Amino acid sequence: MIPGDAVAPIWVVVLGSAFFCQVLKVVLYGLARGRPALFMLFQSAGLPSLAATTSACLLTLAIVRCGWSSAEAGFAVAFAVIGFHDALKLGSAAVEQQRALFLVLDRLEISGSLGRRAAEYLDPRTHHPAHLILGAGLGVLFALAFGVARG
Numbered sequence: 754m755i756p757g758d759a760v761a762p763i764w765v766v767v768l769g770s771a772f773f774c775q776v777l778k779v780v781l782y783g784l785a786r787g788r789p790a791l792f793m794l795f796q797s798a799g800l801p802s803l804a805a806t807t808s809a810c811l812l813t814l815a816i817v818r819c820g821w822s823s824a825e826a827g828f829a830v831a832f833a834v835i836g837f838h839d840a841l842k843l844g845s846a847a848v849e850q851q852r853a854l855f856l857v858l859d860r861l862e863i864s865g866s867l868g869r870r871a872a873e874y875l876d877p878r879t880h881h882p883a884h885l886i887l888g889a890g891l892g893v894l895f896a897l898a899f900g901v902a903r904g
Contacts, residue, residue, distance in 0.1 A: 759902070763814045766900035770810040770892055774803050777891070798884070804840045805888030806895070808833040813896035837885055 761769075775794050778801065782790035797803040808829070815829040 760818075760900060763811065763818070763900070766814060766896060767807055767810050769899060770895040771803060771807050773895060774801055774806040774888065774891060777801065778803075798840075800881075800884045800887060801891045802840060802884040802888035804836045805885040806892040808836045809889035809892030810896040810900070811892075813893045814900045817896070817901055837889075840885060841882065 760766075778793045778796070778799050779790055781800060782793045793799060812826070812829040812833045815823065815825040819825040
């Protein structure tokens with residue numbers, strides 16, 4: 754903790770929220786799988802969403818520190834909207850591509866290692882709205898807990 758009224762720079766808090774998000778993801782997926790899930794440390798998709806956590810943390814910090822009508826808050830809003838939109842659109846596109854790939858594999862009756870490699874090509878862990886909502890909540894809470902001066 755920084756002594757007095759000083760607070761950490763915004764980028765430090767946002768990186769901290771990203772790190773916390775990824776560690777939480779490893780723990781959650783590890784509990785669900787019953788074994789360590791260190792691969793989730795390098796996945797932006799999943800529960801909670803890394804994009805949602807960092808953009809919500811940045812937006813919260815910009816509003817609290819600079820005010821809603823500041824240029825920083827405006828940038829953070831645009832960043833968050835674009836990030837959320839892309840995460841949802843790319844996530845749904847990945848699911849559609851996966852369905853098409855499985856249909857092709859089924860029609861061609863491909864099996865063995867080629868079929869497994871093709872099936873693993875598109876990762877089913879995509880951004881679902883719940884992942885984004887929970888990630889955004891995590892980002893807001895992290896920003897309020899660690900990014901705001903206490904008097």
